[in-house]
Amino acid sequence: MTINPRMLILAREAQGLTQQDLAKATGLAQSTLSKAENGLRPLPEADVPQVAKVLKVTPDLLTWQEEVYGFGSASFFHRKQQSLSQRTLRKIQARVNLLRMRLVRLSDGIAVDTSLTIPRIDIEDVETAAEAARRVRAAWRLPMGPVPNLVNIVEAAGGTVVLRDFETHRINAISVWHPGSGPLFVLNSELSPERQRFVLAHEIGHMVMHEGEPPRDTAEKEADSFAEELLMPAAEISKDLGGIDVRKAAALKPYWRVPMQSLIIRAEHLGIISTARSRSLHAYMNKAGYLTSEPAPLQREEPQVYKEMLRIHVEEHDYLVRELAQVIGMTEDDLADEISPPSRRGLRLVRG
Ligand SMILES: [Zn+2]
Known part of the structure; x- marks a missing residue:
């Protein structure tokens, strides 16, 4: 099993670990890891499974030849x-x-x-x-x-x-x-x-x-x-944006399915309201806390x-989960989470 140094670096960085962190977690010398990542001396075969485990990937992933x-x-x-x-x-x-x-x-x-x-x-x-x-x-x-x-x-x-x-x-x-x-x-x-x-x-x-x-x-x-x-689109939205204010932006939002803030900026860019007016609406939205959390959120578009x-x-x-995990170089636990992710609501409850 020949480790691809680039994949070793990538898997380590994906966990947000430094070489030093990885050395500590695996008990290996940092110089061993450094040389393996520089392609100077391959990682001893006996150490590969331990390194892969800490990095939450399969040993096989560390041999992938893809470009980074x-x-x-x-x-x-x-x-x-x-x-x-x-x-x-x-x-x-x-x-x-x-x-x-x-x-x-x-x-x-x-x-x-x-x-x-x-x-x-x-x-x-x-x-x-x-x-x-x-x-x-x-x-x-x-x-x-x-x-x-x-x-x-x-x-x-x-x-x-x-x-x-x-x-x-x-x-x-x-x-x-x-x-x-x-x-x-x-x-x-x-x-x-x-x-x-x-x-x-x-x-x-x-x-x-x-x-x-x-x-x-x-x-x-x-x-x-x-x-x-x-x-x-300018040709279709312009007629809607006349006299826009925060209340009107809130009313247009569910139809155009864009942030209220984007509707106001769009009106400014199309010359329907002045920059000064746009700024004052922006300031009002900021004060109302709408820049971080707008009222009447849309339904999220979920990727498929x-x-x-x-x-x-x-x-x-x-495919068994174990087999598929092997194909994509992932731990079974991580893959199980991807297949049925913990629900947002559940997470929020746990966080209290
Ligand atoms: Zn960009």
């Missing part, structure tokens, strides 16, 4: 204070990488029937991000007006959406699109249902316009502008693809 990628796109909640520690960032990145590798393994042998695709659009060709959004709406044959379940649409177009607890509010989402598979959107499970829709639309904008391109300063603005036009892939293996392909 950096971020495709990461969206931050507090753009001005990106004081996210390197360790947290690497931990989230490692988890997304593992998830992507597992998805590739799970999709082996499962035919995905999809007539839609997620188009790639060069923004130079269409001039504005809003035009890119209109082309995506047309490609997906979306009806006029509000977008129905966006998670369902993007998954029908070959994407996979997964909600994950990032253990921080500072990061909204991570998206990656690697050759040979559909784009993966990992969204922070702490987002409100309406914020989740906007963040997903923003990330779709990155995948459509920016993935694989050199980074550009205007990318964040473009993704926001894409998300606004995708969810709130990943769960469905697990379900097909267990129910239709007759």
Whole structure:
């Protein structure tokens, strides 16, 4: 069994452990781990099971030969204070990488029937991000007006959406699109249902316009502008936004299925209200606590693809949980949680 040093690093980072932490937990010398991670001297075979156990992966996973990628796109909640520690960032990145590798393994042998695709659009060709959004709406044959379940649409177009607890509010989402598979959107499970829709639309904008391109300063603005036009097309929403205030935003929210805050910003960007008016509404929302928790939350859009892939293996392909855990390099306990996650309500009760 030859360990792939990159997988050893990835599995360690996914647990948020330093080399020192791992040495302590396994009783191995840090120099042994360091040399194994640098590819200088392979990890002694007898120590592999213990290391894998601490890292909550199968020994086999440590031999996988996959490439490890950096971020495709990461969206931050507090753009001005990106004081996210390197360790947290690497931990989230490692988890997304593992998830992507597992998805590739799970999709082996499962035919995905999809007539839609997620188009790639060069923004130079269409001039504005809003035009890119209109082309995506047309490609997906979306009806006029509000977008129905966006998670369902993007998954029908070959994407996979997964909600994950990032253990921080500072990061909204991570998206990656690697050759040979559909784009993966990992969204922070702490987002409100309406914020989740906007963040997903923003990330779709990155995948459509920016993935694989050199980074550009205007990318964040473009993704926001894409998300606004995708969810709130100017031609259809303008008539609704006249004289918008907080009460009206609350009334429009269930129909357009976007945050009240996004409706107000949209009105400002379309020149329907002034920047000063938008700011004063923002201040009012802030005072009322609506920026952290808006009234009348929408129903959450639940992703299906990943769960469905697990379900097909267990129910239709007759995999035992132990066998499936082996295929995707996961512990049986973790896999059991993925198949039937503990309910949110239950968790809240435990936390008191
Ligand atoms: Zn972004």
